[in-house]
Amino acid sequence: MARNLTQLELLLELEPVAEQNVNRHLSMAKAWHPHDYVPWDEARNFAAMGGIDWAPEQSQLSEVAKAAMITNLLTEDNLPSYHREIAENFSQDGAWGTWVGRWTAEENRHGIVIRDYLVVTRGVDPVALENARMIHMTNGFNPMKAIRAAGAGDQLVDTGFLHSVAYVTFQELATRVSHRNTGKVCNDPVADRMLQRIAADENLHMIFYRNMCGAALDLAPDQALEAITDIVCNFQMPGAGMPDWRRNGVLMAKHGIYDLRQHLEEVVMPVLRKWNVFERNDFGARGDEARNRLGEFLQRLESDCARFEEQRDRALAREAAKRDLVGAKG
Ligand SMILES: [Fe+2]
Numbered sequence: 001m002a003r004n005l006t007q008l009e010l011l012l013e014l015e016p017v018a019e020q021n022v023n024r025h026l027s028m029a030k031a032w033h034p035h036d037y038v039p040w041d042e043a044r045n046f047a048a049m050g051g052i053d054w055a056p057e058q059s060q061l062s063e064v065a066k067a068a069m070i071t072n073l074l075t076e077d078n079l080p081s082y083h084r085e086i087a088e089n090f091s092q093d094g095a096w097g098t099w100v101g102r103w104t105a106e107e108n109r110h111g112i113v114i115r116d117y118l119v120v121t122r123g124v125d126p127v128a129l130e131n132a133r134m135i136h137m138t139n140g141f142n143p144m145k146a147i148r149a150a151g152a153g154d155q156l157v158d159t160g161f162l163h164s165v166a167y168v169t170f171q172e173l174a175t176r177v178s179h180r181n182t183g184k185v186c187n188d189p190v191a192d193r194m195l196q197r198i199a200a201d202e203n204l205h206m207i208f209y210r211n212m213c214g215a216a217l218d219l220a221p222d223q224a225l226e227a228i229t230d231i232v233c234n235f236q237m238p239g240a241g242m243p244d245w246r247r248n249g250v251l252m253a254k255h256g257i258y259d260l261r262q263h264l265e266e267v268v269m270p271v272l273r274k275w276n277v278f279e280r281n282d283f284g285a286r287g288d289e290a291r292n293r294l295g296e297f298l299q300r301l302e303s304d305c306a307r308f309e310e311q312r313d314r315a316l317a318r319e320a321a322k323r324d325l326v327g328a329k330g
């Protein structure tokens with residue numbers, strides 16, 4: 001049986017690939033400035049500066065758009081947690097260190113611009129937002145801890161780099177989908193443009209991690225697929241555990257911002273296809289076992305999607321009927 005590569009061996013072997021991909025990223029990434037995406041004209045002072053404080057009627061956003069904006073922003077706010085995760089697992093040396101620094105700096109823009117937009121447009125209650133940020137950041141987020149807290153994967157052994165790079169590949173793509181669809185429900189071209197800009201960043205980040213994880217799969221197929229399978233079968237969104245996570249998550253799923261089918265078809269499957277997981281023939285017994293486990297999980301997820309959609313359609317129809325009834329009475 002092939003011996004597992006150590007974390008250090010993986011990082012050393014993959015460093016040339018990291019360097020290529022850092023260079024690729026730098027050649028593709030566009031410089032952009034958060035202030036260019038915020039309608040500053042709409043701003044006014046709050047009470048502490050002689051203006052008026054936030055009130056719900058000032059917001060132009062629907063309940064769904066608010067839930068999605070808050071979830072996405074709190075997720076971005078938690079950057080120090082993700083920074084810790086990759087700084088600890090990718091090392092600070094050479095191309096790895098360059099990536100960690102550059103990626104962190106790019107991510108920071110996302111939280112800056114969304115917060116500026118929400119405060120300037122009075123889209124959400126800034127006090128509630130700040131309270132939620134304090135709670136969420138104090139708790140922090142660690143993907144493997146979140147997986148264990150969800151009750152799944154008690155047996156999982158965190159291998160560090162491999163679990164980390166697999167997780168962030170799916171996380172970046174998940175945030176891309178979520179930002180993109182949030183832009184569509186905001187009913188404001190300014191918000192849509194801002195969130196499209198962020199989603200484009202997330203896509204480039206995803207490609208970096210997907211390439212690195214793909215290279216790990218070529219280098220140590222069994223070991224890497226075990227980590228990928230652990231992550232896919234137990235995936236927790238980076239927002240898991242934030243205040244109102246359930247309520248907001250349900251609203252987002254119900255209105256097509258991020259639901260189970262999008263998770264399966266727009267996040268999980270495109271990446272697994274890119275890695276050729278189901279066609280490759282370089283796995284040993286451990287890799288085959290992991291691939292079977294993954295295949296069975298994906299089948300279950302497919303039937304969960306169908307079940308969720310039936311329930312959602314029924315719930316939406318009930319709500320529409322209720323609205324019609326109220327409309328007819330009015
Ligand atoms: Fe981001």
Ligand SMILES: [Fe+2]
Pocket residue numbers: 107172201202205206
């Ligand atoms: Fe990102």
